[in-house]
Amino acid sequence: MIVTIDGVAASGKSSVSSGVAQALGVPYVSSGLLYRAVTLLGLTAGVDLADAPALLPLLGEVRLEPLASGNRVWNADTDLTADLHSTRVDTGVSVVAALPEIREWVDAQLRALPAPLVAEGRDMGTNVFPHAPHKFYLTASARVRAERRARERPEDIPAIEAALTERDRLDTTQSAPAPDARVIDTGPLTLQGVIDTILTALH
Numbered sequence: 001m002i003v004t005i006d007g008v009a010a011s012g013k014s015s016v017s018s019g020v021a022q023a024l025g026v027p028y029v030s031s032g033l034l035y036r037a038v039t040l041l042g043l044t045a046g047v048d049l050a051d052a053p054a055l056l057p058l059l060g061e062v063r064l065e066p067l068a069s070g071n072r073v074w075n076a077d078t079d080l081t082a083d084l085h086s087t088r089v090d091t092g093v094s095v096v097a098a099l100p101e102i103r104e105w106v107d108a109q110l111r112a113l114p115a116p117l118v119a120e121g122r123d124m125g126t127n128v129f130p131h132a133p134h135k136f137y138l139t140a141s142a143r144v145r146a147e148r149r150a151r152e153r154p155e156d157i158p159a160i161e162a163a164l165t166e167r168d169r170l171d172t173t174q175s176a177p178a179p180d181a182r183v184i185d186t187g188p189l190t191l192q193g194v195i196d197t198i199l200t201a202l203h
């Protein structure tokens with residue numbers, strides 16, 4: 001069984017997916033972490049983030065470790081995970097995610113993983129796992145999402161809101177909900193409330 005949980009930036013995809021996956025006793029995969037890892041490796045190598053042929057050779061030893069408690073991304077023996085949510089990666093990742101060659105690489109990594117799993121991102125339900133039987137799409141206003149992020153990062157709420165709105169704009173192409181996805185406005189819900197809504201729908 002595959003459950004897809006897509007949604008806009010900072011809508012709660014990874015926290016919700018982790019909770020749902022732990023309740024189901026299956027792993028979850030965060031596709032955004034792979035786009036973030038490509039971005040980090042490109043920045044570290046000083047490569048133009050729009051240059052797919054320059055990025056692809058950096059990815060030979062990149063591996064996603066899908067755990068229910070939280071994903072890790074490795075480049076050979078180096079754990080990249082802690083560096084994937086920096087502001088500079090946030091700023092560059094939409095450029096990388098717009099490259100068809102990089103999207104193909106990410107999709108291949110995901111499709112190679114064994115089911116059952118919970119997959120989260122932007123196009124899990126539309127493109128990567130279109131035949132998944134259970135699809136969800138998370139939304140919340142940019143202000144609510146920025147307020148939640150501000151509890152994690154020492155940045156002011158209007159700056160975070162502006163950055164989230166810009167990332168939503170840049171990611172629009174691949175971010176449409178699947179027609180058969182259940183859309184959940186997480187604004188009025190607690191994290192556990194969103195997880196419970198999904199678990200109830202699955203039973």
Ligand SMILES: Nc1ncnc2c1ncn2[C@@H]1O[C@H](COP(=O)(O)OP(=O)(O)OP(=O)(O)O)[C@@H](O)[C@H]1O
Nearest residue numbers: 009010011012013014015016032148186189190191
């Ligand atoms: N329903 C909710 N109520 C309150 N806080 C929430 C809720 N959902 C998520 N959060 C909090 O919002 C923040 C963003 O959540 P999370 O990182 O899971 O989102 P995301 O969609 O995976 O983000 P990104 O797109 O940046 O990868 C976290 O601090 C999380 O705990």
Ligand SMILES: Nc1ccn([C@H]2C[C@H](O)[C@@H](COP(=O)(O)O)O2)c(=O)n1
Nearest residue numbers: 031032035093094097121122123171
């Ligand atoms: N399936 C996906 C997952 C992610 N992206 C892009 C869009 C985001 O800006 C970036 C980081 O994702 P996040 O960690 O915010 O979920 O990666 C995408 O295009 N498709």
